[in-house]
Amino acid sequence: MTAPDRPATGTRTDGNTGTVGGPGEDKNTGADGLGGVSGLVAGVVPFSAVDGPGNRYVVFLQGCGFDCLVCHNPVTIPLRPKGLRPQTADGLLAGIADAAPFLTGVTVTGGEPTCQPDFTYALFARLAADPRTARLHRLLDSNGDAPAEVWDRLVPVIDGAMIDLKALDDEAHLVLTGTSNVRVLAAIRNLAGRGLLAEVRLLLVPGLNDADDVLTRTASWLLAVDPAVRVRVNPFRQDGTRACARGLHVPDPSERDRYRRVLTAAGITDLILTGDPSRN
Amino acid sequence: MPTYRAPMSRAHLQELVRACLADPSLTYRQRVQQLAGIAENALEPPAVGEKCLLLQDKGVVHDMGEGNAPYRPRYVLPDYAKVIRHGSARLELPAPQDFDDALTVLLATYGSVPSITGYPVYLGDLDTLLEPFAAGLPDAELDARLRRFWRLTDRLLPDAFVHANLGPADSRIGRAVLRVDRELRQVVPNLTLRVDPALTPDELLREAVLTACRDGKPHFVNHPMMVRDLGLDYGIVSCYNSLPRGGGAHTLCRLNLRESVVQHVAEHPGGGLQAYLDVTLPEHVAATAELMASRIRFLVEESGFYRHDWLVAEGLIDPDRFTAMFGLYGVAEGAHLLLEQSGSQARYGHDAEADELVHRLVARIAELVAAQPMPYCTVSGGRALLHAQSGIDSDIGITAGARVPVGTEPQLYQHIRAVAPHHACFPAGISDVFKFEPTIADNPDSVVAVIRGAFAEGMRDYTFDVDGNGFVRITGYLVRVSEVEQVNLGNCVRHSSTVLGAGAMTNQHLADRVRKTT
Numbered sequence: 067m068t069a070p071d072r073p074a075t076g077t078r079t080d081g082n083t084g085t086v087g088g089p090g091e092d093k094n095t096g097a098d099g100l101g102g103v104s105g106l107v108a109g110v111v112p113f114s115a116v117d118g119p120g121n122r123y124v125v126f127l128q129g130c131g132f133d134c135l136v137c138h139n140p141v142t143i144p145l146r147p148k149g150l151r152p153q154t155a156d157g158l159l160a161g162i163a164d165a166a167p168f169l170t171g172v173t174v175t176g177g178e179p180t181c182q183p184d185f186t187y188a189l190f191a192r193l194a195a196d197p198r199t200a201r202l203h204r205l206l207d208s209n210g211d212a213p214a215e216v217w218d219r220l221v222p223v224i225d226g227a228m229i230d231l232k233a234l235d236d237e238a239h240l241v242l243t244g245t246s247n248v249r250v251l252a253a254i255r256n257l258a259g260r261g262l263l264a265e266v267r268l269l270l271v272p273g274l275n276d277a278d279d280v281l282t283r284t285a286s287w288l289l290a291v292d293p294a295v296r297v298r299v300n301p302f303r304q305d306g307t308r309a310c311a312r313g314l315h316v317p318d319p320s321e322r323d324r325y326r327r328v329l330t331a332a333g334i335t336d337l338i339l340t341g342d343p344s345r346n
Numbered sequence: 347m348p349t350y351r352a353p354m355s356r357a358h359l360q361e362l363v364r365a366c367l368a369d370p371s372l373t374y375r376q377r378v379q380q381l382a383g384i385a386e387n388a389l390e391p392p393a394v395g396e397k398c399l400l401l402q403d404k405g406v407v408h409d410m411g412e413g414n415a416p417y418r419p420r421y422v423l424p425d426y427a428k429v430i431r432h433g434s435a436r437l438e439l440p441a442p443q444d445f446d447d448a449l450t451v452l453l454a455t456y457g458s459v460p461s462i463t464g465y466p467v468y469l470g471d472l473d474t475l476l477e478p479f480a481a482g483l484p485d486a487e488l489d490a491r492l493r494r495f496w497r498l499t500d501r502l503l504p505d506a507f508v509h510a511n512l513g514p515a516d517s518r519i520g521r522a523v524l525r526v527d528r529e530l531r532q533v534v535p536n537l538t539l540r541v542d543p544a545l546t547p548d549e550l551l552r553e554a555v556l557t558a559c560r561d562g563k564p565h566f567v568n569h570p571m572m573v574r575d576l577g578l579d580y581g582i583v584s585c586y587n588s589l590p591r592g593g594g595a596h597t598l599c600r601l602n603l604r605e606s607v608v609q610h611v612a613e614h615p616g617g618g619l620q621a622y623l624d625v626t627l628p629e630h631v632a633a634t635a636e637l638m639a640s641r642i643r644f645l646v647e648e649s650g651f652y653r654h655d656w657l658v659a660e661g662l663i664d665p666d667r668f669t670a671m672f673g674l675y676g677v678a679e680g681a682h683l684l685l686e687q688s689g690s691q692a693r694y695g696h697d698a699e700a701d702e703l704v705h706r707l708v709a710r711i712a713e714l715v716a717a718q719p720m721p722y723c724t725v726s727g728g729r730a731l732l733h734a735q736s737g738i739d740s741d742i743g744i745t746a747g748a749r750v751p752v753g754t755e756p757q758l759y760q761h762i763r764a765v766a767p768h769h770a771c772f773p774a775g776i777s778d779v780f781k782f783e784p785t786i787a788d789n790p791d792s793v794v795a796v797i798r799g800a801f802a803e804g805m806r807d808y809t810f811d812v813d814g815n816g817f818v819r820i821t822g823y824l825v826r827v828s829e830v831e832q833v834n835l836g837n838c839v840r841h842s843s844t845v846l847g848a849g850a851m852t853n854q855h856l857a858d859r860v861r862k863t864t
Contacts, residue, residue: 113758113862115785115792122792165759168799170791341785 101156105185120170130178133244138306142177155188163198171203180212190223210250226264258292271302272315285332296336386413392640416645418460424662425592426470445479468583469510473517500534506823506843507584514542528560537564538582559787562817575773585822586775593667600673603680631714669726673735677748695750712771734776736821739849753858769806781859
């Protein structure tokens with residue numbers, strides 16, 4: 067699967083080995099040096115009602131190892147885009163502390179935050195240590211594609227992680243993301259085992275990953291990992307996507323109903339369907 | 347000779363009466379109410395000095411169209427606990443024994459409570475009043491009874507200034523009221539939830555936010571701040587007016603800060619901010635106070651309301667618990683004009699210089715109002731209470747109270763921080779409307795966090811509006827968009843408040859409020 071309009075970027079391995087810093091990361095991680103660790107930030111949203119429980123401050127880190135056909139924010143994919151200057155963890159912390167009285171928590175997303183593991187760690191650790199932000203709930207929003215060492219590192223500084231599962235079948239995952247899902251499935255198991263799996267997101271695209279049997283098998287696999295798993299279905303939308311996604315169909319209301327019906331029948335009880343007006 | 351109080355000719359009076367009694371856009375009751383207003387205005391208004399008259403003619407000081415001969419207080423907040431405990435001799439009703447009795451006693455009492463609108467503006471703290479009768483009633487029966495009560499309230503008192511209070515503690519009644527309100531989606535009654543960080547649980551706030559997403563209610567108030575200023579016995583009535591319970595407000599007059607600054611510039615060419623604060627503003631505050639005092643004296647001394655009314659006789663109100671509301675509006679435009687005089691283009695809500703000037707103006711006015719004696723206002727130390735008046739339908743090109751102008755509202759936290767510093771100056775209430783996207787209903791906890799943060803930052807009142815739910819919050823009251831369309835077609839509608847709301851929507855461009863987006 068090709069993405070012709072996609073800017074050339076590094077491959078997954080040079081961005082997310084978990085053994086070296088991500089792009090722009092400064093290895094200033096001495097005893098009290100976490101605040102000085104820097105990373106590439108694509109943007110922040112100080113008020114979000116759609117990135118986890120309550121009111122969130124959302125940090126979008128730059129760079130992602132996946133090349134998703136359906137990516138709705140492709141400018142955040144390149145690991146080292148021209149002109150983006152690194153920011154320090156304490157620089158970000160200042161903005162979050164200012165908004166803290168109104169916040170439930172902070173969500174670090176991307177791009178893919180685990181592509182900059184040192185920076186992500188430093189930011190969460192500083193949020194936990196600073197009295198102005200210590201009460202805030204810390205959530206990671208990730209594609210799950212990071213090695214075990216990265217999760218071991220992040221686990222002590224997060225309250226939960228929301229993981230995207232683009233496809234249970236590796237072949238479909240390769241088509242959709244350009245990458246195998248082996249590390250994603252391992253991450254879901256790992257986080258569930260530690261009680262940190264806040265949510266699994268299924269981005270469903272008609273004809274690619276939404277067949278009844280696929281949904282049923284996905285539900286069974288998730289329930290085996292975490293019997294109380296929360297599943298959020300994000301029906302595919304065209305907003306923000308590249309030309310390579312133009313031919314894909316947006317699920318109609320009857321397909322959305324089918325997602326709910328099939329997943330519920332398969333035993334998912336904590337199910338959220340994004341944009342479902344019946345919840346209002 | 348100022349034109350403001352030119353006597354009404356007999357021919358003019360007859361013309362007004364004739365037009366009113368055949369006006370197809372008014373219901374029978376609305377015609378009766380309007381005829382009473384015409385008759386009242388056939389009298390001369392209470393006497394005031396030339397300067398005060400002149401400032402009324404210039405639009406600096408405004409009597410809110412309360413009428414020339416005040417014969418009832420503007421806002422009355424009966425202590426309904428009295429009739430719940432003892433029943434009423436006047437109404438020939440015994441003390442209620444069960445839930446249905448209690449609702450009957452309340453409805454019967456509402457029918458005999460006056461106010462400026464002709465309808466009661468306060469229905470009481472419904473959770474506190476009704477909770478003792480709810481024991482033993484399952485939720486479904488509670489909801490069914492409250493549903494009937496809600497429908498009767500809206501049909502018998504069709505006016506969106508009618509206002510009930512809840513909180514700060516959680517209760518079965520509070521939750522049931524919120525459930526029923528979002529199911530029925532009526533504009534009556536308006537609702538306020540009092541919020542105390544120590545008493546109000548997230549679950550109750552979440553229910554309230556969900557209801558507000560559906561129908562624009564309730565409005566939220568900072569309970570500890572209100573208690574500090576008004577004591578435990580207070581209520582929120584009409585459009586964000588906070589007043590002593592068992593009393594109310596004799597009158598509300600308002601000072602137009604835009605026109606006040608226009609006058610200042612005309613009369614003191616080259617006179618800067620300091621001259622405005624030291625000379626002009628004290629004169630204009632004094633003139634507003636003079637108008638208020640003359641109206642209060644007429645109400646108390648000549649109309650005899652407090653000597654005759656049954657609410658006084660049965661102890662539901664006490665004349666000594668009435669105060670007066672000193673209203674303020676057009677603060678944004680006043681500040682902008684002063685800034686322009688000094689060559690600055692700074693804008694309120696966006697520039698620290700403008701925000702600071704707004705806060706300084708409000709603080710100065712609060713100081714002047716606190717120094718101005720006001721008759722028959724024992725409950726507030728013989729002074730009026732400052733109120734950010736949230737506008738009336740005929741206001742054009744002027745911003746309600748001390749709000750950031752419609753269409754220029756900044757990002758959420760910046761907006762809260764621009765207005766929060768002066769909320770403390772307005773014990774009689776202030777309002778800023780925050781407009782959210784409809785998707786906020788998927789995550790009510792996000793609004794719960796914002797409301798808690800806003801109160802921690804010093805806001806007194808918090809209200810939000812959700813786009814596309816069929817309701818618009820006008821000043822503090824709500825209208826249904828479908829009813830406004832009927833008014834605009836010249837048809838008569840059930841709620842008298844919608845007629846005012848339709849004018850406000852056009853004149854104040856309320857559809858242009860900026861949405862808080864991520």
